[in-house]
Structure formats: structure tokens, C-alpha cells
Amino acid sequence: MSDNIKLVIKGLEKTFVSEKKNKVEAVKDMSFSIRDEEFLCIVGPSGCGKTTLLRMIAGLERPTSGQLEWKAGEDEDHRVGFVFQDDALLPWRSAYGNIAFGLELFGKPKEEIDAKVKELINLMNLKGFESSYPKELSGGMRKRVAIARALAIDPEILLMDEPFVSLDAQTRNVLQKELLKVWADKKITVIFITHNVDEAVFLADRILILTPRPTSVKEEVVIKLPRPRDRTDLEFIDIRKDILSKID
Amino acid sequence: MNKRIIKLMVPLAVLIGWELIAMSIDNPWKLPQLGKIITILIHPEKSLLGTGSLIENTYFSLKRVALGFGLASLVGIPLGIGMGWSKRLGDLLDYIIEVLRPIPPLAWIPLILAWLGLGLRSAVMIIFIGAFFPILINTIEGVKSVNRSHIEVAKTFNADDYDILRKVVVPHSSPYMVTGLRIGMGIAWMCLVAAEMMPGIAPSGLGYLIWQANTVGQISIIISGIVYIGVIGLLIDRTFKFIETRYFSWREVKG
Numbered sequence: 261m262s263d264n265i266k267l268v269i270k271g272l273e274k275t276f277v278s279e280k281k282n283k284v285e286a287v288k289d290m291s292f293s294i295r296d297e298e299f300l301c302i303v304g305p306s307g308c309g310k311t312t313l314l315r316m317i318a319g320l321e322r323p324t325s326g327q328l329e330w331k332a333g334e335d336e337d338h339r340v341g342f343v344f345q346d347d348a349l350l351p352w353r354s355a356y357g358n359i360a361f362g363l364e365l366f367g368k369p370k371e372e373i374d375a376k377v378k379e380l381i382n383l384m385n386l387k388g389f390e391s392s393y394p395k396e397l398s399g400g401m402r403k404r405v406a407i408a409r410a411l412a413i414d415p416e417i418l419l420m421d422e423p424f425v426s427l428d429a430q431t432r433n434v435l436q437k438e439l440l441k442v443w444a445d446k447k448i449t450v451i452f453i454t455h456n457v458d459e460a461v462f463l464a465d466r467i468l469i470l471t472p473r474p475t476s477v478k479e480e481v482v483i484k485l486p487r488p489r490d491r492t493d494l495e496f497i498d499i500r501k502d503i504l505s506k507i508d
Numbered sequence: 509m510n511k512r513i514i515k516l517m518v519p520l521a522v523l524i525g526w527e528l529i530a531m532s533i534d535n536p537w538k539l540p541q542l543g544k545i546i547t548i549l550i551h552p553e554k555s556l557l558g559t560g561s562l563i564e565n566t567y568f569s570l571k572r573v574a575l576g577f578g579l580a581s582l583v584g585i586p587l588g589i590g591m592g593w594s595k596r597l598g599d600l601l602d603y604i605i606e607v608l609r610p611i612p613p614l615a616w617i618p619l620i621l622a623w624l625g626l627g628l629r630s631a632v633m634i635i636f637i638g639a640f641f642p643i644l645i646n647t648i649e650g651v652k653s654v655n656r657s658h659i660e661v662a663k664t665f666n667a668d669d670y671d672i673l674r675k676v677v678v679p680h681s682s683p684y685m686v687t688g689l690r691i692g693m694g695i696a697w698m699c700l701v702a703a704e705m706m707p708g709i710a711p712s713g714l715g716y717l718i719w720q721a722n723t724v725g726q727i728s729i730i731i732s733g734i735v736y737i738g739v740i741g742l743l744i745d746r747t748f749k750f751i752e753t754r755y756f757s758w759r760e761v762k763g
Contacts, residue, residue: 348657
């Protein structure tokens with residue numbers, strides 16, 4: 261991890277107004293920053309507004325107030341890769357076509373798209389499944405395609421919204437390890453939302469614990485355990501216990 | 509037993525029964541023997557009752573359907589995309605569509621004749637009305653059922669509205685459109701034959717041929733015309749089914 265700050269979030273707030281004009285505060289006075297090449301996990305009680313936070317960073321939701329300050333980005337539009345909770349693969353596109361989707365939208369030339377997609381197919385262990393449609397893929401394979409699609413555009417930050425929640429425990433463990441490998445190899449910056457504390461402790465450099473709605477940062481925990489981490493390690497278990505006790 | 513044989517059993521029995529009854533009543537004005545019909549069917553180039561041959565009449569009928577159906581697609585698909593995509597346009601046209609949609613296309617014939625007169629235009633218009641609504645309604649349904657998260661994926665890749673329409677909405681709705689086209693084509697074909705039987709719409713086509721045969725009691729020509737209509741309808745339907753399985757096999761069947 262470098263010491264360069266990638267993104268600073270300052271006083272971010274989001275209030276939704278329902279059709280009956282009721283105001284619902286989802287995010288209130290949220291401030292934190294993320295460093296280049298950092299793996300940041302965000303945990304919090306369910307329905308607290310974690311997803312809203314991520315959607316604001318992705319530009320899918322406009323903050324009611326507060327700022328997102330991007331540091332040291334060469335691009336004006338600050339590309340983010342978003343991995344949705346349901347994998348949101350386009351069913352009419354093959355695995356290859358799904359991975360190429362973002363590159364097509366950014367208007368990249370065909371040869372560049374092809375080279376990039378092939379690289380990601382190797383990276384995400386998708387070889388042999390290039391022409392498979394999403395309905396022909398298992399849950400784990402679909403996630404791999406969704407991650408590859410988000411990575412294809414070389415995002416400044418990879419945003420992941422409880423990506424492994426629908427997978428069985430074994431597949432989830434495999435994908436966690438693969439994700440860490442990709443993160444280390446490609447030196448990417450990740451914000452990963454989960455309600456699974458075990459997952460957060462296994463993955464993160466740092467964990468933000470959020471308060472219930474309207475949510476803000478309650479506490480941050482830096483995980484200094486060396487990788488690969490061992491879930492049965494006593495220190496690991498202690499950290500997990502500690503974080504669990506801090507989530508309301 | 510072979511599935512194909514089972515499926516062929518009833519049609520064969522019908523044909524045998526037909527032939528037996530036709531022989532026993534021995535009256536071609538009520539029920540001609542199969543041989544007489546087959547003779548007409550295998551000589552589709554022969555002129556019948558001075559109205560032209562089966563081939564010529566099929567050509568006229570197909571041309572009308574192609575025009576009316578083509579027009580209905582050209583209007584129905586873009587309008588359906590617009591109404592499904594823009595809530596405002598959908599609301600604006602909702603009532604008028606809902607009122608006009610249940611009217612049987614043939615009910616328009618007197619008005620169409622009054623406004624457009626005799627000839628091709630009127631026939632095309634009736635087919636247009638028949639094909640238009642299923643195409644429109646299915647397209648709207650397709651566009652409205654687009655998955656929000658698919659649109660958001662595109663947005664995270666900086667897609668504008670045009671990109672979203674082209675890369676998400678249209679591919680998602682294309683199977684719905686083809687279903688609408690298939691249903692629309694079936695209705696168009698039915699409207700056509702009925703329209704051609706109306707006096708004065710057009711002095712040609714399979715419907716016209718059947719009606720002419722009726723006035724002179726030529727049952728075997730009537731049945732030949734019906735067989736042509738049935739076979740062509742079947743071929744068209746099969747073509748659409750083929751397109752559906754060939755190009756939309758990616759569809760996730762929700763059980």
C-alpha cells in the first residue's frame with residue numbers, strides 16, 4: 261500500500277425524499293479517506309446505508325451535501341468499477357461480451373478490447389468459458405465475470421457491494437483468495453462492503469465500522485495480520501470478536 | 509411408438525374419413541374427393557375462375573401483408589420503445605391506445621373504405637391495424653421490464669441515454685419485439701383474408717379467390733385456398749419460432 265491518498269470523503273450526506281414527501285436520512289456526516297492500493301472493507305448493520313455510500317462514490321447517486329475529493333487522478337471522469345450484489349451480467353452477452361462491455365462504452369478500438377478481455381479471462385480463471393452465456397455459468401463463474409468486467413476499464417477504485425453474499429461458503433472462500441491475489445498483482449484499490457465480519461477481517465487492510473441509519477463512520481480498525489491469513493488463528497478470532505461487539 | 513407416427517395418426521384418419529364420406533355422398537358441391545383438391549393444389553399456376561392462379565393470388569395477398577405488417581413494425585417498434593422508455597410519452601398515449609386496442613380490426617372496414625376508398629391502401633390499412641397493437645404492446649412491455657441494475661452497470665461505464673438504449677434496452681427487449689411481431693403477423697394474416705372477402709376491397713388475393721369460388725359453389729377451390737392460407741400461416745409462424753430459438757437462446761427461463 262502506498263501512502264498516497266486516493267479519495268477523500270468529507271461530510272457526505274444523503275437524504276431521500278419519498279413520494280409522500282417523507283425524508284429518510286440514509287447517510288449523515290460521513291468522512292473518511294482511502295489510500296492508493298488499499299483494501300478497505302466497510303461493515304455495518306444491515307439496511308444502514310452502506311450501499312448508498314458506495315453508489316455515491318460510483319456516481320449513481322448524487323450526494324445531498326458533502327464532497328468526494330479525488331486525488332492524483334489523471335482522468336477527469338474518475339472511472340470506478342462496480343461489482344453489484346446481484347452480478348448484473350447482461351444475459352444476452354457471452355462472458356467475453358460482458359467483460360468487453362465497459363471498454364465498448366468507452367469507445368476503445370477492437371484490438372485493444374480483445375487484448376484486455378483475454379488478459380482478464382486468464383487473470384480470473386475464465387478460460388474455456390469465453391463464449392458461455394450467463395445462464396450457463398455457475399454462481400462463482402458469474403462473479404468472476406462480473407469482477408473481470410469491472411476491472412477491464414482499469415478503474416481507479418474497485419467498488420464491491422456484498423459481492424459474495426449469494427455464494428456457498430466454499431466458493432466464497434475461493435473467490436476471496438482469488439480477489440486478494442488480483443488485488444496484490446494488479447495493485448488496485450478496493451472498497452468492499454460486507455456484513456460478514458469474518459470476510460472483512462480476512463480481506464481488509466482496514467475496516468470501517470458504520471453506525472445504524474443514518475449512517476456514519478463509528479470506528480476504524482486497522483488489520484495488521486500478515487497474509488495469507490488464517491481464520492483459525494487466535495489473533496484473527498480476537499479481532500473478529502472485537503469488531504462484532506462494535507456493530508450494533 | 510415413434511412420436512412422429514403418433515402425431516400423424518389423427519390427420520391421416522381425418523383424410524381417410526373424408527375420402528370415405530366424400531365417396532359415399534358422391535356430391536362434389538358439398539364434399540369433393542381428395543383427388544380433386546390435390547389436382548388443384550399441385551397445379552398452383554393454373555388460372556381459377558378467371559381470378560388468376562393460386563400463385564398469383566398468394567402473391568397479391570403476401571404483398572398486402574408485407575406492406576401492412578412492415579408499416580406496423582416501422583411505427584410500432586419505435587413508438588413502443590418511446591412509450592416504454594419515457595413515462596411521459598407512455599402516459600400521454602395510454603388512454604387512446606387502451607381504447608383503440610380492443611376494437612376488432614375488421615370493425616374499421618366501413619370507415620377505412622369511406623376514408624381511403626377501394627384498393628390496396630384500404631387492405632394495407634386493415635392489416636396495419638391488426639398487426640400494430642401486439643407489436644406495440646409487446647415492445648412496451650419489453651422496454652419496461654429492463655433490469656435497473658443493467659442500466660446502472662452501463663452508467664458506471666459513463667454511458668449516456670443513447671448508449672443505454674442501444675446497448676441495454678434494445679437487446680433486452682428484442683425477444684419481446686419478436687414475440688410481438690409473431691403475434692402481429694398472425695393477426696395480420698387473419699385480417700387480410702377477412703378483408704379480401706369484403707366486397708370491393710380488392711379484386712384479388714386468396715380471400716377473394718375463396719369468396720369467388722363460394723359464389724359459384726366450387727368447394728374444391730375453397731378448400732384449396734384454405735390449405736394455402738393455412739400452410740403459409742404455418743410457415744410464417746415457424747420462421748418466427750426459428751428466429752426466437754436461434755437468436756434468443758440466451759434468455760434465462762424463470763421457473
